[in-house]
Amino acid sequence: DSIPSTAYLDTLNAEQRRAVEHGVGQANPPPLLVIAGAGSGKTNTLAHRVAHLVVNGADPRRILLMTFSRRAASEMSRRVERIAGKVLGTSSGALTDALSWAGTFHGIGARLLREHAGQIGLDPAFTIHDREDSADLMNLVRHELGLSDAKSRFPTKGTCLAIYSRVVNAQGDLDEVLKTVFPWCAMWGEQLRTLFAGYVEAKQSQNVLDYDDLLLYWAGMMVEPAIAAEVSGRFDHVLVDEYQDTNRLQSSVLLALKPQGHGLTVVGDDAQSIYSFRAATVRNILDFPATFSPPADIVTLDRNYRSTQPILTAANAVIELASERFTKNLWTERQSDAKPQLVTVKDEADQARYVVHKILEAREGGTALTQQAVLFRTSSHSGPLEIELTRRNIPFVKFGGLKFLDAAHIKDLLAILRWVENPRDRVAGFRVLQLLPGIGPASAGKVLDAMHEAVQPVKVLAELPVPLRASEGWAGLVELVGRLVRREASWPLELGCARLWYEPLMEQSYEDAAVRVADIIQLEQIAAGYPSRERFLTELTLDPPDATSDQSGVPSRDEDYLILSTIHSAKGQEWKAVHVLNAVDGCIPSDLGTGSTHELEEERRLLYVAMTRAKDELHVITPQRFYVTQQSQYGDRHIYAQRTRFIPRAMTVLFDDVLWPAVTPARIEGLSPGPARVDIGAQMRGMWTK
Ligand code: ATP
Ligand code: MG
Secondary structure, eight states: OOOOOOGGGGGSOHHHHHHHHTTTTOSSOOOEEEEOOTTSSHHHHHHHHHHHHHHTTOOGGGEEEEOSSHHHHHHHHHHHHHHHHHHHTOOTTHHHHHOTTEEOHHHHHHHHHHHHGGGGTOOTTOEEEOHHHHHHHHHHHHHHTTOOOGGGTOOOHHHHHHHHHHHHHTTOOHHHHHHHTOGGGGGGHHHHHHHHHHHHHHHHHHTEEEHHHHHHHHHHHTTSHHHHHHHHTTOSEEEESSGGGOBHHHHHHHHHHOTTOTTEEEEEOGGGOOOGGGTBOTHHHHHTGGGSSSOOEEEOOOBOSSSOHHHHHHHHHHHHTOSSOOOOOOBOSOOOSOOOEEEEESSHHHHHHHHHHHHHHHHHTTOOGGGEEEEESSGGGGHHHHHHHHHTTOOEEEESSSBGGGSHHHHHHHHHHHHHHOTTOHHHHHHHHTTSTTOOHHHHHHHHHHHHHOSSHHHHHHHOOOOGGGHHHHHHHHHHHHHHHTTOSOTTHHHHHHHHHHHHHHHHHOTTHHHHHHHHHHHHHHHTTSSSHHHHHHHHHHSOOBOBTTSSSSOOTTOOOEEEEETGGGTTOOEEEEEEOOOBTBBTTBGGGOSSHHHHHHHHHHHHHHHTTEEEEEEEEEESEEEEEEEETTEEEEEEOOBOTTSOGGGGGGSEEEESSSSOHHHHHTSSOOSOSOOHHHHHHHTTOO
16 A cells, blocks of 8 residues: 555645644644635635545545535545545545435435434425425415515515525524514514414424525534434534524524534635525534534635735735724735726626626636626626626526526426426425416315325315316326326426426527527436436535526537626636726615624625635726615615725725726716817818818
């Protein structure tokens, strides 16, 4: 046996290396916290640590790796493979496969719950509701309880769900949450309590779990000592990236997995905490060391490897003005003369034109579109840019916005699959039944009630009386459901069966049915990548593919496309060139985020996250006229925006001040026509003179 070559350690700096080698080879490695600024190599260090563990004999199937998105998890597994695969001489892909416990908290929770369902009285065939399904179920319950009377001004289904989710994730008390976060709903405390009790009951009787349940049930499962020991015993190492954006529930799950902290590694950056609206708390990372005795070891990193010095200097300046103190001061060896650009444009249309102009210029210069990103505060803010990109035929993928699966026809098809997977899922059943002409909410409700009573719900379906108008399509539906429940077609062929049934209905209800059929064929291609209906439904619900410019799901790998992303979804990523849209007050910080210092500071961190995504080129853009589509009591408003307060005048020396297009301010405002370009009068006179 030769000693494995650890040449990959030489690529790390001393501090990174300390984190990578920490406790490796020890039986009970003590807990480790890596807390460091943006681009300092936290994620890279984590990947090296996993690789190093594996190289030193750790079993990859017993490593639990939790990241912010599934994309980040698979990227991490591939990196581990790249680092360790060569040393170990494993066949390509083997290590990535073995690292099967890499995913998001929710995804891992879903898997563990299915495997341990029997022990906690859960039916392992549960289906998962996404936020929209959850809101629909909340609405159904609201109706049943008579709480949806329009005159009563009872909170909307979305607000109800937000309150419920907040209470659950913060492990808090309803009254407290109402008082501090939703004061305008405080008067409804008692009714909300009844509603939430009904909502929980409905979920249980239908065997569905919502996103929050995946964490909640997991945490509940870990309270039972025997099960906790069994689940914890599956993993030798537990590693978490982006720990600053976890909530109480997630940290309690983590502690239940590794109560002494042995084999536990968390990494994150308190200056990048941007998810408090989902009850994430920066206290998790700050309190981590003292949770254990002896306390966790801490590694801090202060060298940034991502950005040029001028970009880093500007980002540091933004975060330095924060009211909370972050002790890190990042530096880099990447010198450059090019300052970041602070660009003033007339309006959002000009902003879109500026971005397209610069992006094409950069591509001419050799920077592929995939190496460039446009970031914005809210998904809707990329509207004008999307129009411009479409007009100019520039392909793009949008993260964090509308998902491929949000389209009605895709949801219809998925509802069919979900309903046959779990016939008690009322939200899915409602959706499918109402696809048939002649069946409305009332008759759908009756059908579902009858099924609910029955021992064999699907059998009952065939014998039910249905409205005359629906009788023709009914037989087809019954046949389809029967076939899929009996699994007569193999996966993913059954998706094709569902399409055949659905297509004629779709042609009746949508004018652009042909385009939509293409989407569904695309869905079938995506489905082929999953081993089973259950895995397909679970993973798609938890992490749906993003929408693309050609509305066909996922662009092919070799295509060059621009990245559009909300700042929240850009976490952890980096691009050569980054454009930050709408750097104006009212957007960053958002109008909704100026209520308290706490919220304002989160908005500042958001801008910091956006700026620190850039490697070589950063454009921070301010449209002078910024249209807020948010409705106020006076309707939609136009506001003349100021540059964001997070870049005050004194800070502008760190940027190149750019006015675009390069014309006089008077022209920009449209107040004066500017100097005449041609003298038409002289031309007219010239026609008659020699
Ligand atoms: P964020 O806070 O944005 O999540 P991070 O701290 O996780 O950032 P990484 O994404 O791991 O940082 O690394 C940023 C960049 O620096 C990557 O391109 C990475 O490859 C590079 N990098 C990290 N460490 C080193 C190193 N020791 N030598 C060279 N490049 C490095
Ligand atoms: Mg990272």
